[in-house]
Amino acid sequence: MLKFTDKIICGDCIELLGAVKEPFIDLVFADPPFNIGYAYDKYKDTVKSKKYIAWTKDWMGACANALKPGGSFYIAIGDDYAAHVRLLGEELGLAARNWIIWHYTFGQQTKTMFARAHTHILYFVKDKDNFTYNDHAVRVPSDRQLTYNDKRADPRGKMPDDVWNTYSRVCGTFFERQKWHPCQMPESLLTRIISVSSNAGELVLDPFIGSGTTAAAAIQLGRKYCGIDISDNYVDNTRTRLRNLKNEIRKKDGSSDIFNARETLEIKRLFVDMSIPVKEINASKKLLGLFAQQFGLRMNNDKAYDQKDIATELLEYSAWR
Numbered sequence: 001m002l003k004f005t006d007k008i009i010c011g012d013c014i015e016l017l018g019a020v021k022e023p024f025i026d027l028v029f030a031d032p033p034f035n036i037g038y039a040y041d042k043y044k045d046t047v048k049s050k051k052y053i054a055w056t057k058d059w060m061g062a063c064a065n066a067l068k069p070g071g072s073f074y075i076a077i078g079d080d081y082a083a084h085v086r087l088l089g090e091e092l093g094l095a096a097r098n099w100i101i102w103h104y105t106f107g108q109q110t111k112t113m114f115a116r117a118h119t120h121i122l123y124f125v126k127d128k129d130n131f132t133y134n135d136h137a138v139r140v141p142s143d144r145q146l147t148y149n150d151k152r153a154d155p156r157g158k159m160p161d162d163v164w165n166t167y168s169r170v171c172g173t174f175f176e177r178q179k180w181h182p183c184q185m186p187e188s189l190l191t192r193i194i195s196v197s198s199n200a201g202e203l204v205l206d207p208f209i210g211s212g213t214t215a216a217a218a219i220q221l222g223r224k225y226c227g228i229d230i231s232d233n234y235v236d237n238t239r240t241r242l243r244n245l246k247n248e249i250r251k252k253d254g255s256s257d258i259f260n261a262r263e264t265l266e267i268k269r270l271f272v273d274m275s276i277p278v279k280e281i282n283a284s285k286k287l288l289g290l291f292a293q294q295f296g297l298r299m300n301n302d303k304a305y306d307q308k309d310i311a312t313e314l315l316e317y318s319a320w321r
């Protein structure tokens with residue numbers, strides 16, 4: 001499907017994907033407007049509940065139509081419609097695998113209720129017996145390894161829980177923030193989903209590409225991408241974002257730096273996932289050893305990485321934690 005591959009397309013995802021004759025997508029990540037009054041430039045984010053639910057069914061159906069038989073489908077959604085999405089998935093014949101809570105560590109301040117600080121991510125597959133799941137790419141060191149020195153610990157680490165609490169919301173002041181879009185998913189959250197549920201060279205679709213985060217993560221992980229948005233403005237800006245990113249990767253990979261762009265991304269991702277301050281990791285032979293081991297497992301190649309180089313790379317993130 002050359003028309004869609006490595007493209008950011010301006011249009012309505014329901015029309016574009018509903019017309020597809022042959023499924024060609026390996027992984028869908030969808031973060032639709034939540035119907036909570038966000039100020040998008042073209043889409044009006046307050047519609048009657050009934051209309052929103054019917055629209056949700058339409059776009060979910062269009063995505064499922066384009067998804068290959070072994071494909072996976074992740075949907076980010078707010079409290080008000082999470083249950084509807086779960087049921088609509090079933091209605092469309094999808095198999096539910098996880099109901100993930102992304103706890104984004106701090107919410108917007110409120111006076112009359114508890115501050116909302118989470119989003120639901122519903123994870124479906126098209127065929128419950130046939131799907132990609134690269135567990136090695138997302139495992140993290142376990143408490144048995146980190147704290148208890150327990151010999152029973154699996155040396156490959158443990159699977160993360162279904163409550164994700166190490167990925168902060170992308171606030172206005174963050175370096176990662178694309179200021180021209182009102183809401184943006186963190187790249188580390190997308191890299192977790194893409195690395196576990198797709199393989200290199202496969203095609204990742206985001207039908208509501210917004211600021212382009214899904215495509216940016218897919219490029220860095222060596223996947224193909226397709227992004228759709230109804231706003232020509234967001235599409236133009238996303239194309240620029242991706243062009244700049246591709247140039248940065250080319251520069252990094254052509255430089256004499258020890259780690260290439262992919263390795264740098266994976267070190268950053270593991271650091272975020274482990275949530276331990278750089279100072280603490282670098283001061284402990286055991287922690288640095290576990291970090292290096294997990295990084296090697298995630299890279300899944302035959303390269304031997306030097307712990308000293310990893311410790312130096314980690315210094316880049318000292319200001320974060």
Ligand SMILES: C[S@@+](CC[C@H](N)C(=O)[O-])C[C@H]1O[C@@H](n2cnc3c(N)ncnc32)[C@H](O)[C@@H]1O
Binds near residue numbers: 032186212230
């Ligand atoms: C919540 S935002 C997505 C943000 C994105 N995940 C990111 O990280 O930047 C939803 C996006 O859906 C777009 N949109 C709304 N209706 C659409 C439709 N029918 N087809 C394609 N895009 C649409 C909006 O313009 C908006 O950019």
